[in-house]
Amino acid sequence: MVHLLGTQAVGLDFPTRSIFRSLTVGINSGDRIGVVGRNGDGKSTLLRLLAGRLRPDTGEVIPRRDLRLGMLDQADTIDSAATIRQVVVGDRPDHEWASDARIRDVIGGLLSDLDFDAVTGTLSGGQRRRVALAALLTGDDDVLFLDEPTNHLDIEGIGWLADHLNRRWRPGDGGLVVVTHDRWFLDAVCTLTWEVHDQTVEPFEGGYAAYVLQRVERDRLAAVAEDKRQNLMRKELAWLRRGAPARTSKPRFRIDAANQLIANEPPVRDSVRLQQLATARLGKDVIDLLDVSVGYDGREVLTDVEWRIAPGERSGILGPNGAGKTTLLKLITGALEPDHGRVKRGKTVRTAVLSQQLGELAEFDHLRVRELLATKRTEYVAGGRELTPAQLLEQLGFPTALLSTPIKDLSGGQRRRLQLLMILLDEPNVLVLDEPTNDLDTDMLAAMEDLLDSWPGALLVATHDRYLLERVTDQQYAILDGRLRHLPGGVDQYLQLVAARPATGSGSGLMGSPASRAVPTEGSGSQPRISAAESRAIGKEIAAIERRMSRLQDEIARLERDMADGMVDADYVRLAAQGGQLNGLRAEVAGLEDRWLELSAAAEV
Template identity: 55%
Template sequence: MAHLLGADRVSLALGTRVLLDEVSLGLDDGQRIGVVGPNGAGKSTLLRVLAGVQEPDDGRVTRAGGVRLAMLDQRDELAAGTVLDAIHGSADAHEWASDPRIRAVHAGLLPDVDLEAQVATLSGGQRRRVALAALLVSDDEVLVLDEPTNHLDVEGVAWLAEHLVQRFARGSGALVVVTHDRWFLDAVCTRTWEVHDGVVDQYDGGYAAYVLARAERARTAAVTEEKRQNLLRKELAWLRRGAPARTSKPKFRIDAANALIADEPPPRDSLELSRMATARLGKDVLDVEGVTLALGGRTLLDDVTWRIGPGDRYGLVGVNGAGKTSLLRLLSGRLSPDSGRVKRGKTVQVAELRQDVEDLDEVADLRVVEVVEAEKRSVVVGGKELTAAQLVERLGFTRDRARTPVRDLSGGERRRLSLLRLLVGEPNVLLLDEPTNDLDTDTLAALEDLLDGWPGTLIVVSHDRYLLERVCDRQLALLGDGHLRDLPGGVEEYLALRRAALAAGSPTASSAGSSSAVSSALPARVAGSSSDETAGAGAGAAPAPTRSAAEVRTARKEIARIERRLAKITELEAALHAQLAEQATDYAAIQRLDTELRALAAERDELEEAWLEAAELAT
């Protein structure tokens, strides 16, 4: 493969922090590189150095002759003018409108953007998509993208992944992308670079392969540390052995013991979100009853009824502007409906993570640890009492960063602090609006571990498919038609609905003929736009057929059987993943374990289909 771009012993420091320490990398034709690492580790800096935007303190960046490179920065700096000017400059319409690749970029990124609108009037999300479109319509051989999925909905992320895979097939250029979207990394990238502690570790494959390799690295480090500790105990025992009067020991034995003591490896991967106590949650949580809401002249919710019970875990997806954030504001009480009501249980304690983290502006002058202390000076976690300073340190803030004013924190650090501030309040209902924004993959993994065992009720708005499928039991969609739709098939079903609606020429997926799932009845707790809670998704839905008591009992027994088997499959999958981590270097074992995992996944899919059928009969 042809070499396109390289870094040779590149070093760069920001103040007293060394971000890159003699880093050497190469980028070849056909490669698609995903860059991951903790917030502040230097991912964006690495991209700017590779793109030639920032000069390194030492070393050099080389580029093959004639290679064209373009970079998407996190800051969307667009020249004044119309959207068309920003994307195509002074080119005439016939020069780009005849190119199917460019028309595909317009359709994929700008379906709801007025091309004649002034750039200054665009929202943040629209500016991001315009900047991305301007870069993708060019013929550059190397693209360097910094958080391209920010402000894209699920549909936009899926389109971008498909576009980049097709564009950067073998022999057609190369891609380097920084993103926190794990699904995107797996769908697009063929290699992963992890930036940490001034170095860049390289792994084959996307995010899943990178996580497996890191697990193997951690296991190897644990074995090495255990050997070191055993040897250290022997050396120290030898130094203590002998008559009390003997004060001299061979110097080489003392040096060996000191070397072992000094060889303790630095802590890695210590980030942790602690689960606090959760206030008791009664059987009544949140009931949305016949709610209608209009904002900016658009009806976002049209006579929607939705009953949320204790322990329910919903993921919300939908087109931009469909009302997902407004729905969360209704649930939290920050917004009142035009008609209908939102009823809250007496024991409900709601905590809301907002998309813009604007609540931290009120405490911008306080230090990180002071913000947490203002909520609670100490909490009990796992039977141990922890101070605010200890909690902050668990979440990845070093002692120096814990004394940093909030106004000086990075976007990812502000996000982490907001999460911690919510959790110390011991809520029992969590509303999370785009919780993955600005978070690195380690923090996301810690967040998912926390939410896995969350005993309360959880509502998540996110374009991160990986997060939604990991922590939510079911997905709902706002398609822009004012109705709340159930998605038994998850995000894939949502994308199918959108494709069908667009093919039919409708801006929403409201057409009954677009998919059989569109007109399917929602379960009892999720009723859309009908005064009868069990009437179905639309006002004209047919009444559900009556069923005998025997049929209902049989269906409920089948549901119980399926749920027991699904729980067993979860245990088996966890055991197989543990074996994969232990035998990561044994190719034959990995193949066998992978086959078993695929078989379990296929069985899980069949059982979930059967569960849905039984659930229809049981309701």
């Protein structure tokens, strides 16, 4: 292990607040570090400091001599007059760069759908972002700093990037520091996690899942210590309050001790929690898409889609960028009418959409947050209590001071929280989320997932965030070649289908086009295609099996712990009975696994 880069007592202040105080961290060869924390706490600033893009006010950043650093930041610095070829490989001849396996891998993984000789000024923001990432990855840096590299990548692209970074260096070589809200990516790539908070950086071993476990344990221990401290505080303050004459005669050190306890009272950091709002009743009929087709500019985007959305259904929608996910959601919400077929909606359906953009707030930019909330009702029932919109907003992480802030001055994450609250205040019973993770930090994502756990209506989610998709939905569908396909095997099945798509063309003669990721449509081959009703029935049975298996695994784990205790107590009669019960549970799990595989195979037809 070789030390690559470090900070020594770094301090940094912005005009309105302090970002870091006496920060000392280090990066060693082989480190793969994920950076998490609330929006605005300094994650991107930390990367810019480490990469040398920003100078600290105090202290210093010390790199190893001749260290090569590369950074993908959030600013768009690509020359709009240059071609993709010039940005990515410069003036090197084709035979030179094409013989480099790493460069071919990067171009195939990120730019396969683009014309290599296209001028970057004609590209969309997301395409330019991919070009910038490709230009960075084709280099040979010792340490990479990546600020939100998964933005504008679909699930396949995110999977490719994780695999590339895991193979980029030999074990123990190179260094990686990445800021991202994609928790699946953090788990797939990172071996260390840095949490940025309260002007410092706290390290944790492992990726996101390990970080969460350690943070929960840290908070538990802190709660124990805090409980003891609060007990001492109450005793001290009770002693100090015993009559005015007595207070003046108390020993000074006792007063100082109590004041110190009060002064050290920490602010609440994890206040982003919103309880379930009352929701309008949803009837038996929700939304049915009946043989729906729709296209743009002569190109059919969705073909013969049939989907009957059930009350309380929780479904995720997968597909490459441009496959038609947003189009499908617009059909469901009524924002778009089909070219063929029809969309049938229940009489009690009240639909709300959390869209990719924040355009819903644009017309209110001239208002302050408090004034916008005043346009809604004055009280709402949440978790059995009556709360004002301002109280609900505070539970979503808005300090009271921000209520007087003009909406146009809010950060992206703050606008996202406000947008979510305004949607919930309308009390819909069908909630549609189109890329809901934009501009949200990991804490806010966890709070949103906690809210969605108790969402009583129907929930439809289109996102490239695999963690959130698997966390809040019970089943997934994919749009492949314009058709909607049920995925009993979830995201893993989707990735297998995409990987199996045959190559049918090339974009620039050097890399595959989008058609190279095509997959045979449902109904291809000699097997008869199952009906939509059969697909739904299979999906529901699979979801029920998975829930039952989860409960059985919990019961098996509990029983094994009880048997371990029985061994200590030498209670062999109880152990024999528990052993028989354990064998029965395991046999049931085995049977359920066989049935799950049988249903999955049937759903593939």
